[in-house]
Amino acid sequence: MESKIQVGEYVRTKCGISKVIKNVDEFVTEEQSCVDFIDGLYHQVINKNMVINHSQNMMDLIEEGDVIVLKDNKKYEVLKISWSKSKGKHIHIIYPLRMYGGIDIFENDIKSIVTKEQFERMKYEV
Numbered sequence: 001m002e003s004k005i006q007v008g009e010y011v012r013t014k015c016g017i018s019k020v021i022k023n024v025d026e027f028v029t030e031e032q033s034c035v036d037f038i039d040g041l042y043h044q045v046i047n048k049n050m051v052i053n054h055s056q057n058m059m060d061l062i063e064e065g066d067v068i069v070l071k072d073n074k075k076y077e078v079l080k081i082s083w084s085k086s087k088g089k090h091i092h093i094i095y096p097l098r099m100y101g102g103i104d105i106f107e108n109d110i111k112s113i114v115t116k117e118q119f120e121r122m123k124y125e126v
Contacts, residue, residue, distance in 0.1 A: 003054075011054040012061040014117045020054075052117075059089045059107050065116035070109055 005011060009020050053061055059081075062068070066078045068091065076093050082104075083089045091105040 005048065005051065005054050006056075009054050009056050010058045010061055012052045012063075012115065013050045014052070014121065015050070016115050016118050017058065017061050017113050057089070057107070058110075059091075062091065062113060063116065067114045067119075068105065068110050069112045069114075070105065071111045073111070076105070 005020055007020050007022055011018055011020060055061055062078060062081065064078050064081065067075055068078060069075050076091075078091055080092050081089065082092050087104060087106075093103050093105055
């Protein structure tokens with residue numbers, strides 16, 4: 001990880017996406033370098049080697065294959081992430097069983113995210 005993770009940033013790990021609430025580097029050695037994340041009501045400290053990516057903008061961490069839950073509790077798999085000059089970074093959702101139309105999803109529309117890594121970790125093979 002090239003740039004230092006800052007308090008207030010979002011991080012993507014194999015455990016999901018969380019927000020950094022405090023830096024605890026001063027209490028550990030370089031090999032153990034950690035940050036404290038908030039995940040719902042839980043606090044967890046994770047080694048920085050577990051961090052896949054980090055950003056001030058949560059939308060930068062969402063990837064194709066993740067599932068987003070909107071504030072109206074509708075769930076969508078992320079199939080395409082778009083960027084336009086007028087809208088910025090957004091997720092375009094195509095309505096099921098339709099060849100046209102859809103909606104654009106922005107960060108303030110999202111209630112929660114389940115990452116593809118979380119699915120992989122929780123899956124049960126039959």
